[in-house]
């Protein structure tokens with residue numbers, strides 16, 4: 001378990017670095033084929049089949065998202081935000097079908113258009129081991145200000 | 158001369174083919190807009206489906222003023238000013254909820270959701286000159302509802318609701334007619350965003366066909382049906398000016414479809430009309446049952462959802478509505494509501510949600526690039542070198558045609574004609590020049 005915790009923490013830190021540094025392809029490669037990437041809106045416990053979310057991407061749409069980020073025509077990221085995030089409060093649980101459920105908190109500073117924005121929230125990852133390496137099968141990012149008026153979400157959360 | 162009390166000459170600032178940058182920056186003009194457009198005029202507030210049950214309420218704004226939109230025990234809709242009649246505390250804090258009463262926390266006065274003052278704490282401390290009946294929450298003086306779309310005006314007098322709505326009524330009807338039960342539901346909540354720019358950028362942009370191939374070029378790459386080089390043909394019908402500041406992209410189904418295709422939709426889930434889900438046979442059968450024939454249902458679905466700016470704040474676009482909320486001369490919010498079709502199979506409405514999320518809102522692929530343009534616009538506007546903005550595209554190249562509803566409307570020909578922007582500004586000028 002101690003070893004696993006270290007591996008999981010390293011995984012989250014690496015993902016954070018890929019996101020901060022806009023390494024879209026490497027980030028995209030972290031996902032399983034049946035992945036779900038969810039950023040709810042209007043509440044932490046909303047039913048995404050009946051309530052609108054900010055992001056609710058299946059694997060294909062994760063690909064569309066990164067393709068757009070890489071296109072050079074995503075004006076909301078021209079130039080890209082400068083990002084730096086801290087990941088903390090990591091808790092690890094056993095999930096269904098050998099999935100590993102990981103809860104964590106983040107504090108992200110985003111510098112864009114000469115302004116520094118703070119994004120804070122909690123993340124639930126469901127990680128799965130595929131061919132020996134960890135992959136993200138599910139990721140839910142709950143922003144503290146999810147139901148307020150917010151700026152663009154075209155960097156990686 | 159149209160110099161108003163504020164001393165601003167709108168005739169000078171708004172010419173036929175150009176407008177002055179001051180209109181987007183000046184806090185005095187913003188204040189005058191609040192008074193003349195947002196308080197005197199009609200504005201969209203919310204939808205009946207958001208307050209379905211007695212006691213349901215949501216907190217909204219008319220201009221900058223906080224308004225409670227609620228349904229009383231008798232099922233009637235009220236718009237109540239969120240301001241205690243004692244010493245002006247807000248009486249409602251939550252964005253939404255269910256309550257028969259609003260109790261002011263400061264000194265405990267309570268109001269029914271009709272607005273009546275029903276409880277005064279330590280009432281014996283008041284003399285006989287105080288009459289409770291006179292201290293109810295102020296009801297917004299005029300409320301107009303069309304097919305569930307609730308509008309309000311803070312002025313007790315003025316233009317009749319349906320005169321204001323004019324031909325935009327047909328387009329609201331179209332939104333509703335796409336639902337098998339002839340009703341839409343705004344029950345899936347909303348996303349909210351802000352940008353650092355004036356509200357009129359979004360007002361003009363919703364009906365700006367000129368920017369689409371540039372700002373949204375990446376959307377088009379996703380579009381499997383439309384090739385990237387697909388262009389909207391240059392024909393009359395691409396834009397419409399319905400008066401009252403109401404404008405549209407596409408007065409005819411075909412023109413609207415072209416625009417939808419160029420703007421792009423959720424790749425795999427978008428029908429040929431851009432009418433997410435409405436081409437599904439189950440939906441069409443439902444519509445046919447309501448309207449009496451499959452032929453009529455096909456006509457409705459083929460004409461698709463509108464792309465309309467209802468002045469000053471309601472945007473009908475694809476599977477969504479958007480609502481404009483000014484904050485100050487250089488700050489604006491937009492609220493995005495996915496439109497659910499009443500009577501449609503559940504999977505269709507879920508698909509519409511997914512389509513909405515990938516298209517609209519802060520993580521959607523269209524809006525954020527538009528707001529980026531608005532913020533750059535505001536920065537550009539700070540440069541006071543030559544302060545004019547040119548709106549001359551398709552100038553003097555328009556004519557009156559009949560739209561899908563048989564209504565004559567002025568329409569432009571050239572691709573990305575700025576006819577809607579000119580129309581918005583001429584209407585704006587007439588409203589702002591009033592004394």
Ligand code: FES
Nearest residue numbers: 241243244261264
């Ligand atoms: S301000 Fe509301 S009770 Fe006094």
Ligand SMILES: [Fe+2]
Nearest residue numbers: 362372523527
């Ligand atoms: Fe746009």
